[in-house]
Amino acid sequence: MSGVAHRYEVTARREVWSGRIFSVVSDDVTMPGGGSAARDYVRHVGAVAVVALDDAGQVVLVRQYRHPVGRHLWELPAGLMDVGGEDLATAAARELAEEADLTAGRIDVLVDMHTSPGFSDEVIRVFLARDLAEVPAGQRHDRRDEEADMQVVRVDLDEAVRMVLAGEITNAACVAGLFAAARARDGGFAELRDPRAPLPR
Known part of the structure; x- marks a missing residue:
């Protein structure tokens, strides 16, 4: 070398x-x-995604139409880093509320990923959200465009990992986030990073 x-x-x-x-x-x-x-x-611009893990060991998945691949995909609640001055943990909390009608009492960094470094500089930070609570009905986000028919479900984390291995989940951030969440859970959540940890740019 x-x-x-x-x-x-x-x-x-x-x-x-x-x-x-x-x-x-x-x-x-x-x-x-x-x-x-x-x-x-x-x-x-980059993006954030959220593995929302409830007290029953279930994670929130959303099913959304993605035009470039011409079909609906199972994904994590996620969104762009496109609000000036907004820190990433706040962006993650905003997306969780907008797409899953949930708030989180605790948010930690789960994994960072360059999605396609052969042709893009896109980086996605995936957070782990716990201590979940429902957003009050009168304060929920009005979903539009592709989000208007978004399906939101809760799935046992091990079942979600099975869906990845079966090829039923192919969204890169979702794949990485679910595997990282399962590993973090099995390790007692000891290796999670602070939500203010530097992003690899």
Whole structure:
């Protein structure tokens, strides 16, 4: 193994396309063998997701239509990091309330993930929410667009893990979050991180 890693430097950047959630850029990057190469990728605002675990050992799953894959997927309550100045734990609590009508007395960091680092810089922080309570009926979020037909269920955590292994759950954040939650539970929740832990950007 080489003792010194090559420093990949961006010598030029071009924005190919820009939208509200992500943009597409093309970077010229120096290569270890000399010269540079173009690397096209998606720059994403990032997201948070929540494994909401109740006192009965059940987790909250939502079933939502995802147009790029043309079907409904089982997912965790989740949303974008798109509110300026909002810390990630607050964003997670907001999404939990909006998508599952729940509040949490305790939120910890469960796992961080780069979803598709071959073509995107998107990072998702998955939180573990416990001590759950219902949002009062008069204060619940009005769900629109794809969220209007969202199905919200509670499933035993071990059953949710079985669904992953059976190919019934394929959303990356949901897969990672459920496996991490099962491992955390089996370890007595001793390895959870503080909700203010730095995000790997």
